[in-house]
Amino acid sequence: MSSSDRQPQTSAPGERPVAGAPAAARQNLLDLDREGLERFFVETLGEKRFRAHQVMKWIHHRHVTSFDDMTDLGKALRAKLEAHAEVRVPQVQFEKPSADGTHKWLLAMDGSNAIETVFIPDKGRGTLCVSSQVGCALNCQFCSTATQGFNRNLSVAEIIGQVWVAARHLGNVPHRERKLTNVVMMGMGEPLMNFDNVVAAMSVMRDDLGYGLANKRVTLSTAGMVPMIDRLGEESDVSLAVSLHAADDELRSSLVPLNRKYPVVELMAACERYARRRRGTSITFEYTLMKGVNDQPVHARQLARLMRAFGNAMQAKDAAKVNLIPFNPFPGTRFERSPETDIRAFQKLLLDAGVLTMVRRTRGDDIDAACGQLKGQVADRTRRQAEFRKRLAEQGGVDAAA
Numbered sequence: 001m002s003s004s005d006r007q008p009q010t011s012a013p014g015e016r017p018v019a020g021a022p023a024a025a026r027q028n029l030l031d032l033d034r035e036g037l038e039r040f041f042v043e044t045l046g047e048k049r050f051r052a053h054q055v056m057k058w059i060h061h062r063h064v065t066s067f068d069d070m071t072d073l074g075k076a077l078r079a080k081l082e083a084h085a086e087v088r089v090p091q092v093q094f095e096k097p098s099a100d101g102t103h104k105w106l107l108a109m110d111g112s113n114a115i116e117t118v119f120i121p122d123k124g125r126g127t128l129c130v131s132s133q134v135g136c137a138l139n140c141q142f143c144s145t146a147t148q149g150f151n152r153n154l155s156v157a158e159i160i161g162q163v164w165v166a167a168r169h170l171g172n173v174p175h176r177e178r179k180l181t182n183v184v185m186m187g188m189g190e191p192l193m194n195f196d197n198v199v200a201a202m203s204v205m206r207d208d209l210g211y212g213l214a215n216k217r218v219t220l221s222t223a224g225m226v227p228m229i230d231r232l233g234e235e236s237d238v239s240l241a242v243s244l245h246a247a248d249d250e251l252r253s254s255l256v257p258l259n260r261k262y263p264v265v266e267l268m269a270a271c272e273r274y275a276r277r278r279r280g281t282s283i284t285f286e287y288t289l290m291k292g293v294n295d296q297p298v299h300a301r302q303l304a305r306l307m308r309a310f311g312n313a314m315q316a317k318d319a320a321k322v323n324l325i326p327f328n329p330f331p332g333t334r335f336e337r338s339p340e341t342d343i344r345a346f347q348k349l350l351l352d353a354g355v356l357t358m359v360r361r362t363r364g365d366d367i368d369a370a371c372g373q374l375k376g377q378v379a380d381r382t383r384r385q386a387e388f389r390k391r392l393a394e395q396g397g398v399d400a401a402a
């Protein structure tokens with residue numbers, strides 16, 4: 001689906017209605033990538049293509065949403081835009097800075113749903129963790145988002161709007177004072193289940209008229225949607241991360257139910273096909289370490305074998321990179337974080353086997369913004385939230401109706 005075929009977005013609650021066409025009939029320009037915006041200017045407004053470029057810069061470089069403030073556009077064009085278009089950004093419902101510099105936003109998506117976005121500053125880089133869906137349908141057992149159930153996919157505007165909100169907050173200036181250097185599609189949701197909108201939003205992230213990020217600085221993380229990994233390879237050129245968490249099918253299926261559909265051997269074959277298209281770059285395999293579940297030497301050896309086989313197939317020792325993530329607990333979970341000694345021993349075993357392995361430092365856990373802890377506000381359509389709350393109440397955790 002091309003971006004210009006997408007339906008205009010409806011109004012966010014509490015936003016000032018604009019004069020002219022009803023809000024629902026206006027095209028939200030945040031919903032369009034460069035190609036879609038050019039088409040809108042040429043076909044709908046009867047304007048020159050370069051006008052689309054000017055507006056794109058106003059929106060994404062200068063964070064301007066009012067056409068009146070786009071001062072290099074003529075009065076007539078501004079009036080035309082006012083009548084046919086709008087720039088509708090997500091509303092910040094709540095934001096919270098962490099002691100370690102991490103910053104979390106709760107963004108209202110509509111009357112009943114909200115998602116979380118997290119910025120993580122580090123030495124010389126600033127990474128934004130972006131959500132792709134309201135909740136998630138995949139039900140990975142160790143994930144806080146999964147307990148919330150699922151409501152819907154986010155639109156392009158709602159995905160790129162997260163980058164817009166963070167960039168404005170940070171005073172980010174693409175190509176000059178860039179504080180936002182990386183985006184990871186690792187927030188709420190499985191991005192490959194919202195393929196068209198995620199690919200369009202990632203194209204704005206990488207566009208010079210958008211956020212100007214290099215391909216390798218935009219990473220999509222998947223739980224292993226095999227056919228869509230192939231499609232991503234055909235249509236995009238971003239970095240790929242895979243949530244692996246176990247190298248063996250039985251254990252992985254118990255942690256990531258999607259593995260029953262796409263087992264490890266099929267997943268690794270899809271990773272190989274993806275990596276062949278992007279020679280010279282590595283694929284990151286994420287592995288959340290849970291005490292007594294997947295953190296033992298036997299698991300590390302299985303993982304090392306799998307990673308070495310991948311490296312051999314790619315004829316590159318560094319084709320795979322492993323990110324070890326100490327589990328971040330959340331209320332009601334049955335998992336625990338692995339002890340530090342086990343984490344180090346796991347890493348050493350992999351390093352000794354020649355596998356590039358890093359341990360991800362936990363960031364933002366004082367504001368529940370650490371990896372696997374994101375939890376927005378989901379009008380659950382899967383009944384999973386109710387089941388989880390019931391289980392929690394039975395364990396004496398929280399009120400079942402909370």
Ligand code: SF4
Pocket residue numbers: 136137138139140143144145146187188189190223243
């Ligand atoms: S880990 Fe990712 S894919 Fe799995 S349930 Fe959580 S958000 Fe969904």
